[in-house]
Structure formats: structure tokens, C-alpha cells
Amino acid sequence: MVANSTGDGAAPAAAGAAPFVPGTTPTDGPLLQLRDISKSFGPVQALTGIDLDIPVGEVTALVGDNGAGKSTLVKCIAGIYQPNGGQLVWNGNPVQLHSPKDAADLGIATVYQDLALCDNLDIVQNMLLGHEVTRLGLLNEISMELTAKQTLRDLSVTTVRSIRQPVGSLSGGQRQAVAVAKAVMLDAQLVMLDEPTAALGVSQTELVLGLITRLARRGHAVIVISHNLTDVFRVADRLAVLYLGRLVATGPAAEFDPQSVVDYMTTGTSGRLGNGSLSQPTASSGFGTGSEG
Amino acid sequence: MATTDHDVPAEESPSSPVAVAGAGESAAEADEAAHLARGTTSPELLANSLGEYFRLWLRRARSGESGALPVIVGLIVLGAYFQIREPAFLSATNIANLMAQAGWIITIAMAQVFVLLLGEIDLSVAFNAAIGGTITIWMVSVHHPFPTWLAIIVGLAVSGAIASIEGLLIVWLKIPSFIVTLAGLLGLNGVLIWLFDEAGQVGNGGVISSHNNFINDLAGGNLSPVAGWVILIVALLLGGCYLIWRDQRRRTNNLAAPPLGVTLLKLGLMAVVGAVLVAVLNVNRGSAFTPLEGVPWVVLIVLVLLGGSTLLLTRTRFGRYLYAIGGSAEAARRAGINLSRIRVLAFLLAGLFAGVTGILYTSLLGSMSNDFEGGQYVLYSVAGAVIGGVSLFGGRGRMLGAVLGGFVVAVIYNGVDLLGLGAAGQYIWTALVLLAAVTLDALARRGARST
Structure with a gap:
């Protein structure tokens, strides 16, 4: 932890989601x-x-x-x-x-040189790996795809043909972009x-x-x-x-x-x-x- | 309006550096070509129409991502050959036989998929199946009248537990799964012989027979003809509604979805294949006095297992993590996935499917014996999975592939037997088909690279 x-009694756990610890003035x-x-x-x-x-x-x-x-x-x-x-x-x-x-x-998100992407998974699956959205125990693909799409759009990553493309078929720059988008999406x-x-x-x-x-x-x-x-x-x-x-x-x-x-x-x-x-x-x-x- | 936008739409000005980077410089084009050659995206999500779907699908097939196609073509070729050599091959009786024989070969191939997806292997899967089957049949045999349901649960639990222990050893001691399960293969073979010979005095002279009707019916019994049709129609309706509903939801959310034509075509093909199968199997194979007709139970069992495991692999976190670990264990670890837990669970599932295999095997033969050829059957499981397109290196493959691959092995088993070629022919044919499947895959990949 x-x-x-x-x-000051502020819950440290909140720091992950909220930008500032409640009770302190945002500096x-x-x-x-x-x-x-x-x-x-x-x-x-x-x-x-x-x-x-x-x-x-x-x-x-x-x-x-x-x-x-x-x-x-x-x-x-x-x-x-x-x-x-x-x-x-x-x-x-x-x-x-x-x-x-x-x-x-x-x-704090870190994008290492090796990017840590799974080549066999598509862009959406990679971006939400470990943070999947589920509904009744099943993956909610639509919600995840919309989230990933929005993040890529916010970052103006527009060169990918389909976000259901396996990451292994992307170019080096696109892979880097996916890794960055993955980091940013998690409220970094x-x-x-x-x-x-x-x-x-x-x-x-x-x-x-x-x-x-x-x-x-x-x-x-x-x-x-x-x-x-x-x-x-x-x-x-x-x-x-x-x-x-x-x-x-x-x-x-x-x-x-x-x-x-x-x-x-x-x-x-x-x-x-x-x-x-x-x-x-x-x-x-x-x-x-x-x-x- | 179903706008199927495949690209993340460019909303920023086209002069942003990112958009420029993809705008057709030679480097970018070369990139693009390389990706198309390796174009592994499902054509369903790229195509706007049926025609375009076929075009993309062909290109993908040529690049080595042909999905279930080679195995289906292989099935047709094998079937045609056996039919020409032996006209009884496609008779209703033999098709029903084939289905019953295929059951356990398919489930043992399915068992292997869970661990192959991780890049692991379970060599002990066949003897594990034998242990589970022996325990189930022993519990319902004459002197041990446990309830059938309990016997089945205990048999499955024992197989699951054995595989989980192997999984725990692999995870804790970091020993390669090849070694742990090789030890399992030898050890469980010993346990099987010991069960029959010394410990339990199971059976007589190394064989224990099954007199339990329920267990014998799993592979030997048939649905009533009406039930066959009802189940087919209900399954097609439910499946069709689900697929169309799912695609429609994707479209309303402005996501790429397969063209309706493709979905309908697939459903139509499934309906035709299913209807032909049910119609043939509903033909009376017995006599007028003792009718023998209907779809074997084992077909339904395999289809339910296929549906359940496909759901598990494609629509749950567990399944996603299996593929992720098979693709890159390091990436999965950094994503916060508990690798050990997923690995042990995968072995547990392989064990449960092995238990099903053992029960189906005893059901087919009506007995289990201590000369069970587990060393050979484990190779059926690997061959079936690989023929069906499951990668030995992890991360690639589908459960449907393993089912079709296992079915290919069963067709060879059955066809060679019909031709009277015996064990020699069986081994050689299986070897050739396995080599052909892997060669086709390798050639397609090389072709994709060189163009």
C-alpha cells in the first residue's frame, strides 16, 4: 500500500483514481x-x-x-x-x-522498451489486459472496444486498420502507440x-x-x-x-x-x-x- | 444505419503527424503490405459485403491463417478416399459407429488444448483418463453399488486432482511441464496396473466390465429421432438469434460487425450439415423388430463440451489470460495476472476433460483394462489438437479446431479399420496426416513471407 x-485521514487508496488526495489543496x-x-x-x-x-x-x-x-x-x-x-x-x-x-x-505508468504486449491478442485485448470489463462473469467486449477506441482517438492514433487486429501485425510505431495508450487508459x-x-x-x-x-x-x-x-x-x-x-x-x-x-x-x-x-x-x-x- | 467503421476514425486534422505517417509513403506502404501478408485480422470485421468477405478470407487463407479450412478439406478428402475404397464407410451404421468412436478421441484432444494454449503440454493426459475411468466404473460395478452420478463426479475429481498436482509441481518447482507430465505418464501407467493387480483387485484378470446402463449409453445410446430434430432446431435458433443480436449490438454501438450475409451463410451451412447428419443418423440401422436409430448421445455431449469450453476460452477472463500467457508470459505478468493460478487451473481443466475421456472410453468399450495404451492415446490428443490448428508454442488455436482435428484422427482410425489395414495402417496414416497438416501450415507461412 x-x-x-x-x-489528514484521507484514504490513500483514493489516490489511484482521483488526481488529488481529498483534504489537501491541489497544488x-x-x-x-x-x-x-x-x-x-x-x-x-x-x-x-x-x-x-x-x-x-x-x-x-x-x-x-x-x-x-x-x-x-x-x-x-x-x-x-x-x-x-x-x-x-x-x-x-x-x-x-x-x-x-x-x-x-x-x-504512474511505465512503458518499457520491450512494450510487454501479447502479439497474439488484438489491440483491444492488449489495452485492457488485466483490466477486463465483465458482465455476469462474461467479458463485455463492446464496452472494452469502445473504451479502447476512445483512448486511441483521444491520442489521435489513426493509422491502425482495425482495433481488432492482432498486435503482432502492427508496425513498431503502432505497437509503441498501443503500449502508450494502454498506459494512459489506466488513469495514469x-x-x-x-x-x-x-x-x-x-x-x-x-x-x-x-x-x-x-x-x-x-x-x-x-x-x-x-x-x-x-x-x-x-x-x-x-x-x-x-x-x-x-x-x-x-x-x-x-x-x-x-x-x-x-x-x-x-x-x-x-x-x-x-x-x-x-x-x-x-x-x-x-x-x-x-x-x- | 449500420456504419461499419473499421478504422478508428480520424477526427483530428489530416495534417497531424500521425495521419501523415500512414498516408502512403513507400515505407508505410511496405509496412502495410507486410501486415496484409501477415493479415491476421478476422475478415469478418474488415469486410462490408459478402464478396469482400470472401476476398479477404482468401487472402488470409493464403497467408497461413486459414482457420478451420484445411482440416475440413482434409476431412472431405479422407472421407472421399475411404468411401471409394469401402462403400460401407458412409453408411448410417458406420457413421453412427464413427461418432461413438470419435467421442473420446475428440475430448482427449480438447483436454490438451487448455495446456497447449499456455505453451505447456500434458503427456499424462491419457493415463489420467484411464485412472478416472477405472474409478468411475469400479464404483458402479457389481460389488460397489455407488450411485452413478457420484461415481462420475469422483472419477472426474480424481483426474482433475491428478492434473492439478502436476500443475502445482510445474508452478512451484518450475520444472518444465514436459518432464512433470512425462513422469505422470509413467507413474500413472504404474498406478493403473497396480489398481488392477494388487491394490483394489479391480476387475478380473486385468479387466473390469461395465454393467451400468447409463455409462454404457453415453457412447452407445442414441437420442430418439424426434429429440434429435428438436435439439438441432433449438440449437440453431438460439445460436442464430445470439449471433444476429450480438452483431446488431455492435452495429448500434458503431463498431465493426460481420456483414449479415456472412452470418446467415454460416448459419445456413451449419443447418445443412446438422440436418444431413441428423437425417442419416435417424435412419433405422437395426432391424424392423429391434430398431436402432437416432443421434448418439456422445455427439450431444461433445457439442455441449465444445460450446462450454469455447465460451470459457473466448468470453471469460480466464480464457483471455490463457491466450495472453501463451502469447507473452512477461506481458501477462506485468498486467497483474496471476500466472501460477491460471496455469494450475488450465491443468485442472485438462484433467477434467481427461476424466470425461476416460468415462467415454469405458462407455465405448464397456470395460477398462490394465493394458490401456495411454502412450499411444496421448499422441492422438496432441495430433488432434495440432491438426486442428492449435499451436504447440502457445497462444494460438481454437477449441473447434481440436474437435475437428480429433475427428480427423477418429476418421482415420475408423476408415483404416474398415479397410482391414490394422494397427500398422492406422499409425502410418495418422503420421502422414499430422505431417501434412503441419507442412501445409508451414508452407502457407513461408509463402506469406516470400510474397
Whole structure:
């Protein structure tokens, strides 16, 4: 269960369905705040003092080289890993995620690279897998098909020929779209996508990038992990650069350029931006560029 | 107005990137072609008219998703061959025999479907059937006069329990089902011999006979001719009304539905086949003094089991999860499905169908013996399911396919017997048909890829 430390008597279970815990004022602040998150695996320090705000309605891109800790961070938010230190704050309330189910109940959906779709099932069956609607013990196909259709329409996914098509017959981009639609349909407020364009061709990438943008415009908070800086700059409203488990730069995407991001990704610092408009996280670890050595 | 919109309608401006992506660039077209070749969508939901339905259906058949077609063609070819070689093959007497013989072969193929859909296999299914059948027949034999209904329930329960234990071992110890059920095959064969020889002293000289009329009638008895017609007409009316009502509900909800013509054509075909079958089986096969006529009970039993299991597989969460786990266990797990529970339940169902098989088998022979050839019969079950289009790798196949596939095995069994070719012919024919079924499937798939 999601631990809710506000102690105001609000039922934590309601957090899954309703956007805000009753009794607390909906804040205009970020949907999710990471406060000084660290995670270690034995002697290996995977994440150190991560402070990051994830606002609603914006795409936050998480970039970094291999082993920088992107996946570890996403898994901490998805409830797969439990951080060793620090605090996750959801809508202003500190929460602890003990399992992926806790995260899902809260409204956090993750679309992993392998998409986790059943090729032999059709789009509707995949989108509602585990959340089937039944009537008198029998599946209510009409209700499920209408739900799936509405979600796809909301996301403007229009290239599928029939939503009764097996997912195995779809193209890579369409599969990604189905996986995203599946996540969104379950009342997700925060959608995390792991390398959504990694295996896609040009037109399929367009499809997925358009989808990511629309997700954010619809009021979801979106986190995208990507290696592809071109794609990142096309969709991201905010960037967060990880280097060796530390957050070395965050800020609006407009304040970065590809070269500075590459510098941050590979060296943890960038000489090109000296004006301090980017927030250099200094929260607890007090790291500076020198501490990376 | 029945607007059958197959595509999710594009309401956004057509210049949105998504719409553009599908608007006929060469890449998108190549994609499209590939999907059509692999076009596994049911033509029912894409076609607007009967003609278009046939066009789509042909294309789908060529791409290897031919559904029940190859097995039906196979049945016709086999039937024609046996009829030419032996004119008694299509006589009313032999057709009634064939139906009675087919019963247990079909149910054992159905039993296998539940586990094959998961990508598992149950090699012990035949000996499990023998144990269930032995217990039922022992409970109603002369010295153990339990009520018949209780004997049947206990027989089914024992088979179900045995299969569930195998399922639990597979889930808990994570041993492949092939190994667990191979152990089951050997162990249950031993238990069967032990039941007859030492423990229960079941039967005489390794054979126990059935003197219970109800059990003997399951495979040997017939419906009255009138009852045959009444049941056929009621079933067709109910089925037809349901299909038309269902399609109409889809149309009123603005969802794609099969053209009315297709539904009517299917119903018409079913009506013709059913009527011919009932008419032939209602012919008096006995003499004027001791009439022998009517549809065998076992036909009704198999049809009820087919209807029930199809409902279970296609219209319940359990069935959906079977297919999901067979398609991608990881995706099913992440969707919050309890894989262990579904796996054990699938084995339980296989066990229950094995129990039915055992009872139908004893009913057909009027006895059960300790030289039951379970090692051979389990292969009938796998062959029947595979001939009927059930994939060995999980996630694909229908119960109707297994019924037709099991029927093919029974036709060979019966026809080869009529030709007097004996066991050698039976094995070789079954082997050839099995190979042909799988080859056809593989060739169709390869053809789909290369075009």
C-alpha cells in the first residue's frame, strides 16, 4: 500500500483514481518531486542525491550516457527499486512505493522498451489486459472496444486498420502507440517511456513523437528516456542530464543546445553555459564539478 | 444505419503527424503490405459485403491463417478416399459407429488444448483418463453399488486432482511441464496396473466390465429421432438469434460487425450439415423388430463440451489470460495476472476433460483394462489438437479446431479399420496426416513471407 504520511485521514487508496488526495489543496507545484534520492547496489552507488521536479503537462527528458543511472531512476519511480535515501513527493504528499502496483495505484505508468504486449491478442485485448470489463462473469467486449477506441482517438492514433487486429501485425510505431495508450487508459497521470523511438524508422518515430507531445498537452506528466538527442530536443520541454548517478543539469530545453548536453553527458559539466540560468543541483551532496574526478 | 467503421476514425486534422505517417509513403506502404501478408485480422470485421468477405478470407487463407479450412478439406478428402475404397464407410451404421468412436478421441484432444494454449503440454493426459475411468466404473460395478452420478463426479475429481498436482509441481518447482507430465505418464501407467493387480483387485484378470446402463449409453445410446430434430432446431435458433443480436449490438454501438450475409451463410451451412447428419443418423440401422436409430448421445455431449469450453476460452477472463500467457508470459505478468493460478487451473481443466475421456472410453468399450495404451492415446490428443490448428508454442488455436482435428484422427482410425489395414495402417496414416497438416501450415507461412 502507498504510505501516506499526511495523516489528514484521507484514504490513500483514493489516490489511484482521483488526481488529488481529498483534504489537501491541489497544488500548482510539480506532480512528482524527487528529494535527494539515492540508490546503491551493494558498494555501487547508482544514484546520488537526485533532486528533480516533474511538472504536469510537460515532457521531461532524462538523458545520460550508458550507466548514468537513467533506468535506475525510472525504476525507483516505478516502484521496482526502493531508494536507499531521499523522498518521493507526489502532489505534495511524501509517498513510498514498495511495488510496481503501488506506483500504478498512484497513477504512474511505465512503458518499457520491450512494450510487454501479447502479439497474439488484438489491440483491444492488449489495452485492457488485466483490466477486463465483465458482465455476469462474461467479458463485455463492446464496452472494452469502445473504451479502447476512445483512448486511441483521444491520442489521435489513426493509422491502425482495425482495433481488432492482432498486435503482432502492427508496425513498431503502432505497437509503441498501443503500449502508450494502454498506459494512459489506466488513469495514469505520470507516463514514463523508456527509449520509445529506439527501434523505429523515420515515419514511425514521427508517430511516437507526436503522441508524446499530445500526452503532455492532455495534462499528463511525461518522462522520456532517450539516447537520441534529436528526438529529445523535438519533444522535451525540460531536460535532466545524469552523469555517473548524479544530476548535473536540469532546466527548460530551450536553455540547452545539443553540444552542451553532450558535454554534460560525457564530462558532467559544460563550459559553454556559464550564466547559471540552468539549475545546478546543489541540494545535499554539495557536489561540484570537481567532485566527479 | 449500420456504419461499419473499421478504422478508428480520424477526427483530428489530416495534417497531424500521425495521419501523415500512414498516408502512403513507400515505407508505410511496405509496412502495410507486410501486415496484409501477415493479415491476421478476422475478415469478418474488415469486410462490408459478402464478396469482400470472401476476398479477404482468401487472402488470409493464403497467408497461413486459414482457420478451420484445411482440416475440413482434409476431412472431405479422407472421407472421399475411404468411401471409394469401402462403400460401407458412409453408411448410417458406420457413421453412427464413427461418432461413438470419435467421442473420446475428440475430448482427449480438447483436454490438451487448455495446456497447449499456455505453451505447456500434458503427456499424462491419457493415463489420467484411464485412472478416472477405472474409478468411475469400479464404483458402479457389481460389488460397489455407488450411485452413478457420484461415481462420475469422483472419477472426474480424481483426474482433475491428478492434473492439478502436476500443475502445482510445474508452478512451484518450475520444472518444465514436459518432464512433470512425462513422469505422470509413467507413474500413472504404474498406478493403473497396480489398481488392477494388487491394490483394489479391480476387475478380473486385468479387466473390469461395465454393467451400468447409463455409462454404457453415453457412447452407445442414441437420442430418439424426434429429440434429435428438436435439439438441432433449438440449437440453431438460439445460436442464430445470439449471433444476429450480438452483431446488431455492435452495429448500434458503431463498431465493426460481420456483414449479415456472412452470418446467415454460416448459419445456413451449419443447418445443412446438422440436418444431413441428423437425417442419416435417424435412419433405422437395426432391424424392423429391434430398431436402432437416432443421434448418439456422445455427439450431444461433445457439442455441449465444445460450446462450454469455447465460451470459457473466448468470453471469460480466464480464457483471455490463457491466450495472453501463451502469447507473452512477461506481458501477462506485468498486467497483474496471476500466472501460477491460471496455469494450475488450465491443468485442472485438462484433467477434467481427461476424466470425461476416460468415462467415454469405458462407455465405448464397456470395460477398462490394465493394458490401456495411454502412450499411444496421448499422441492422438496432441495430433488432434495440432491438426486442428492449435499451436504447440502457445497462444494460438481454437477449441473447434481440436474437435475437428480429433475427428480427423477418429476418421482415420475408423476408415483404416474398415479397410482391414490394422494397427500398422492406422499409425502410418495418422503420421502422414499430422505431417501434412503441419507442412501445409508451414508452407502457407513461408509463402506469406516470400510474397
